[in-house]
Amino acid sequence: MTKISTRSPFDLLIHIGIILALVGVLFLGFFFVYLPFTTNHGQTITVPDVTKMSLNEVQTFLGDRNLRYEVTTDCTFVAGAEPLTVYAQYPRPNTKVKEGRKVYLTLIKRVPPTVGMPDLINLTYRSAELNLRSAGLVVGERKYVPDVAKNAVLGQFYNGKEIVAGTPVPKGAKIDLEIGDGLGSTIFEVPNVIGKPLDEAVTIIVGSDLKVGTKISVDDPEKEVGTVVRQKPEARPGERIRVGEKIDLWVVGPIEPD
Template sequence: MNLFRVSSIKDVLIHLAIVLALGITILVVFFYVYLPNTTNHGETVTVPDLEGIHLDDIDEFLTKRNLRFEVLSDSGFTTEYEPFTILNQYPLPGSKVKENRKIFLTLNAVNPPKVKMPDLVDGSVKNAQLVLQSYGLERGNIKYVPDLAQNAVLEQKFEGKDIEAGTFIPKGSKIDLVVGDGLGNTVLEVPDVNGMDLEEAEFIIVGSGLKVGSVLLQEADPEGRNAREVVENAAPDERYVVVRQNPGSERKVRIGEEIDIWLNVLEEQEDSILDEEEEETSDISETE
């Protein structure tokens, strides 16, 4: 009993020191011995990437890594994986978690959900691709057919048959497209534009239901300019005309096809015409 007897200030200080030491000892033992042994403090596991693993294999896979799992009622769908394959997880791959942590999984559904078929007709192929992706559908084969609407969707097909917009089909289905190639079925005779200037030749070609293809110079420009630049910057006494075309005027082509033309200055042709006229005049004078 003498241990707890307080007879002086010294005894009080000794008692306080003993209480303080006991308190510190208890705290150290609690935080550095008890808690680590009961909560596995400092022992973490890196969450693996589970996407693409089948549900049948996940139990053994996570057990080896001291983790558990729970399958969520919600599911997704993609044609990339088989049914009951993991699509998403939480916590995310690479996260640090304690051992025996539960990983929540979202599986690929057995039956794909139904989505409405969008209306792709009269739109461009590029637009059709974007719309199909937004609906969870895939673009199948593209078949080009003669039509003036270039790269425009003319028909949309599912499993080889026409499908109307608004029809419900499985998500992930492939949609085939029938697309115009910019050319029609009508066969035209190629107009003869030889001897015409560029503006007139283009007017005749386009007016005939055809397209102007490449515009070239018969002889390369020393300054490296293209045909249009040469024509635009030609001197007042220089007139460039068509001296060659491909396809030629004897050919027949489908509507919408391109006609390439070659230009050359008319000066040489005019000189030759003048020479011929002078020769004819001299011949007449000699005869007289």
């Protein structure tokens, strides 16, 4: 049997070259043949946009595209949006991924969380709006009423009922506001309540879109207790009053606190 001699330097170089060639072939084969084959190199899919889809639609839609999905635990609530639909996804739409990649979905909650009603009384309308937005609430109807505090919030209402600060309300709820319009734009003659019982005088004043001011107790033995004997401003000819202003009353006898 003939043996290859490696005694000469030339023969040794030939053997080293053969070994290096084999190592190079194995190296290139691993990175450019085996590895791309086992990892589906170059076989990518464009992630579709599944936001606003229901879970049933997502399952079919992603399954047809060789993608999987998983619903995350950080679901959110969006006022006016369809519950149990996709709000956000990762990877984002149009991202290139490999087949079988999992898409993580954030769904919209069915039941909104509750938030504490902020105190808006005496705030300006602009400040009240910012406070509501910060709490996740929105401004509903605005009703302007006669009051010297122009653009100030005088009342806050939810579902037609007055709501106090701190009361839990659903996030995204509409809060109706009662807002002062200043002194009002209507000017008319001062109503005359002299000689009227206090309760009747109050009814006349409030019914005229005015306010009862200070009630002062006086003694007058010739008048019945509870009778109004003086008012300010007086109801004299030419005396005018603006909507929202106050009328002070002098009343015979003790006055019960409001």
